[in-house]
Amino acid sequence: MTTEGTVVYLQHSPRMWAEHPDLVAGVLYADGVDGKPRTALPLGALHDTARDRLATGTEATFPEIQAWRRAFTRTGLAPTRYRCAAESLLRRLRTAGSLPEVHPLVDLGNALSVASAIPVAIIDAARIGGGLDVRHARGDERYLTFGGDEEHPDPDEVIFADDHGRAHARRWTNRQSGWSAVRDDTTRILVVAEALHPGAARDVPVLLDALAGNLERGWGVASRTAVLTAATPRFEV
Secondary structure, eight states, X not given: OOOTTOOOEEEEOXXXXXXOTTOEEEEEEEEOOOSOOSSOOXXXXXXXXXXXXXTTSOGGGSHHHHHHHHHHHHTTOOTTTSOOHHHHHHHHHHHHSSOOOOXXXXXXXXXXXXXXXXXXXXXXXXXXSSEEEEEEOXXXXXXXXXXXXXXXXXXXXXXXXXXXXXXXXXXTTTEEOSTTOOOTTOOEEEEEEEEOSTTHHHHHHHHHHHHHHHHHHHHOOOEEEEEEOSSSOEEEO
């Protein structure tokens, strides 16, 4: 668990950039996001944006989702068995008509994810050991499911790994861990939004700006953001 004054970072390994040169990774850090937002969040409007797009075709036809399916295939995952988080949320919205309410921060991230078709991970920054490396697993890292069970990622699958050997996501953007899930006492967050589709260099900064704006209106906090590249692969606070 991190403490005040500890450096929080996120970076992708050189191998990740070499294997996925089209990757655009957006990162946001904010402190002071505890409690309920002081103003209503535009969740309904964001859901409607996604519904309007789904009315023209299923999420499988979106170029953002197709890019993730190709990436999953390259990493050895069956793309219709293991879906990126954005595809799973869009599928839920299309079939169930709505998304579950979890926590204001999670609900905001999910709404932005379906509106943009980009996976968004909101991580409790106080519950990661130092920072996160997006890298291929050795297989000895520990992953905690939301049900409380511990697993080990498969060797060579992409994970979010901290300095203590814990995996905070499995199969890249497929499953987030219970280690660092947002809770009622969460005050500091690290947000990761990754995309691979043509236009990602435009869309990821737009998503970050929308998230930062809503955090400022809802919680009155300023955010730090960055877009990572192979030349500047590390975000640090």
